[in-house]
Amino acid sequence: MLFKQQALLRQKLFVLGSLAIGSLLYLVARVGSLDRLQPLCPIDGRFGPRSQDEIPLRALQFKRGLLHELKQQLPKAIIIGVRKGGTRALLEMLNLHPAVVKASQEIHFFDNDENYAKGIEWYRKKMPFSYPHQITIEKSPAYFITEEVPERIYKMNSSIKLLIIVREPTTRAISDYTQVLEGKERKNKTYYKFEKLAIDPNTCEVNTKYKAVRTSIYTKHLERWLKYFPIEQFHIVDGDRLITEPLPELQLVEKFLNLPPRISQYNLYFNVTRGFYCLRFNIVFNKCLAGSKGRIHPEVDTSVITKLRKFFHPFNQKFYQITGRTFNWP
Secondary structure, three states, rough: OHHHHHHHHHHHHHHHHHHHHHHHHHHHHHHHHHHHHOOOOOOOOOOOOOOOOOHHHHHHHOOOOHHHOEEEEEOEEEEEOOOOOOOOHHHHHHOOOOEEEEEEOOOOOOOOHHHHHOOOOHHOOOOOOEOOEEEEEOHHHHHHOOOOOHHHHHHOOOOOOOEEEEOOHHHHHHHHHHHHHHHHHHHHOOOOOOOHHHHHOOOEEEEEOHHHHHHHHHHHHHHOOOHHHHHHHEEEEHHHHHOOHHHHHHHHHHOOOOOOOOOOOOEEEOOOOOOOOEOOOOOOOOOOOOOOOOOOOOOOOOOHHHHHHHHHHHHHHHHHHHHHHOOOOO
16 A cells, blocks of 8 residues: 555655656757847947946846837848848848847738738738847748839838849759659659750750749849949858858858847757758757758759850849959859
8 A cells, every 4th residue: 555655655756756757858948939039139330248226138028018019010121032042041040139020921012012002001011020129020932023013112111231142044044943853743743854944945045934044144234233233232141051051151141130149050950861051049959951952953954054054144144243342153
């Protein structure tokens, strides 16, 4: 009888211990997520040591009045493109910064006439809650290539900061094709080979009517944006480098957005299984991008790749000249 009582007591202690540990882990994660809403210090250039009279912001979060400052703000920066350049990776990595709050979904407000007709308040309500000194960022890569978008964004905020992430144009076009191909295969539909779409069978030249090719002519789209915004309001991110060496690219974006340097190597760790970098927010919460990222590209005829690179070369040179950033693409 005594043995059964002791066993029952041990079982109860084990359950209570498990609950206590679970509660502790929840609180750690909760505090970590609350800390993400509130940056370490306001974005006003005051990033020196905190005075003795200041109350730590983590403590302030629990004061009732501060919750009233949470609002859905219009974005102060937008990742406008390009498709298959790494827009999702860039957005998720920037969200490591405590002063950045991201929209979780692509809004497609400025490139979709039906959404745009719903008005700016509809757009605002699609944004996450944030504090006044935080920067809300959204990404919709279709913005970059849609003709009406530059003027529409200009009317909302003529001083907004615009982020463009690019990859080597031929690689980006093949990645674009690969995503569409996967969608077709998922629906058991047939699809043309990349070579047949990218090369006009009648002229044997590059098919500029193929959307994947048109999107990779970066300078043509950028020139449309420059009719409304000066080049100083754009920052070009190297999407290829973001894959292999993300931290330097993120530090350049922090500087462009006038953010204090907060993202460090601690926040980025290479996942050997996935083959690219994952994110570490705190001791509890890690995150990797969706499994659809890093798709294996189909083999493409080398003569087609050579022809595409030769076609993109003059456009690339002009892009370097306009942006002041050289990528040495072949």
